Amino acid sequence: MPAKGFTSITVREETYKKIKEMASSRGLTVAEFIELFLSHEYALPLILAEGVEPKKVEWTWPGPYVHIVTDPNVQVYMSTAWIRSKEYPEKAGRPQWVPEIESRVRSDAKFRVEKAFVISKKAWDESEVWKWVGKWVSLNFAYGEKITVFIVREDDARRKGIPERYFDMGIYGEQMVGFLQLNEESDPEVYYTISLPQKEITNAIKEFGKLKDCKVSPRDYKEKLLSAS
Numbered sequence: 001m002p003a004k005g006f007t008s009i010t011v012r013e014e015t016y017k018k019i020k021e022m023a024s025s026r027g028l029t030v031a032e033f034i035e036l037f038l039s040h041e042y043a044l045p046l047i048l049a050e051g052v053e054p055k056k057v058e059w060t061w062p063g064p065y066v067h068i069v070t071d072p073n074v075q076v077y078m079s080t081a082w083i084r085s086k087e088y089p090e091k092a093g094r095p096q097w098v099p100e101i102e103s104r105v106r107s108d109a110k111f112r113v114e115k116a117f118v119i120s121k122k123a124w125d126e127s128e129v130w131k132w133v134g135k136w137v138s139l140n141f142a143y144g145e146k147i148t149v150f151i152v153r154e155d156d157a158r159r160k161g162i163p164e165r166y167f168d169m170g171i172y173g174e175q176m177v178g179f180l181q182l183n184e185e186s187d188p189e190v191y192y193t194i195s196l197p198q199k200e201i202t203n204a205i206k207e208f209g210k211l212k213d214c215k216v217s218p219r220d221y222k223e224k225l226l227s228a229s
Contacts, residue, residue, distance in 0.1 A: 065096070066098055066101065069101055070100050073173065073175065074175065075108075075110050075111055076171075077113050077170065077171070077172060077173070078113075078115075078170070078171040079116070079169070079170045080115075080118055080170075080211060081116070081118065082118045083118065083119045083120060083123045083129055084154075084182060084183075084185070085123055085126075085185050086126035086129055088129065088132075088182075088186040089128055089132035090128075091186045091187060091188065092180065092182060092186055092187075092188050097139065105147065112146045113146065114150070114208075114212075115136055115148070116149075116151075116152055116208065116211045116212060117133055117150070118153075118157055118167045118168070119133075119152070119154060121153075121154065121155060124224075127227065128228075130227070130228035134228055150215040151216050151218075151220075152214045153216060156214040157211060160213070162214075166179075166204060166208065168180040168182060169208075171201065174198075175195065176194065176195045177193065177194050178193040179191070179194075
């Protein structure tokens, strides 16, 4: 007789194996994994996204980005962009300010966006980079504290001990974090998301805070923006 409050279910063997692999990869039992999944009352795409093995994948825009950022349960969207080369804006940083997000910012008083640009020494003097960054800075001026922008030198982030995994990511509230891996020429190689365990998201938020602590003063890049405009 099963213990009170517990029951058993029958699923296909391949389904059970898949659930077990996903649970094990997060340090959970199958029961813990299912309970954690069901405890989330929000509906987000990729909530059970599996880790993606490092391999070439097609980087399509916008993917799940718009659906996740506009989900009413996501009140804070924190994002980092690792600008390793002048090609980043074209290859990986395609226009991210879409009508759906602008509408959310205008209509939802609680929603806010925080964007950190981690810029390499190689890309620091490239006008293409500052033209793209300048578009986000202008949004900062237009919307005030609802959209904040931080510029970080890659070397400073490394001295702070921040793993490069966190140089290009999106944190969707406290519900999901997505990581983009790039090569030195800014070609996207792997993108994957993590929803469980919660400590992965907590760690990402913590490292984002460290990146903000590395931000440079606007006076250090003011002329870069002006010359690129």
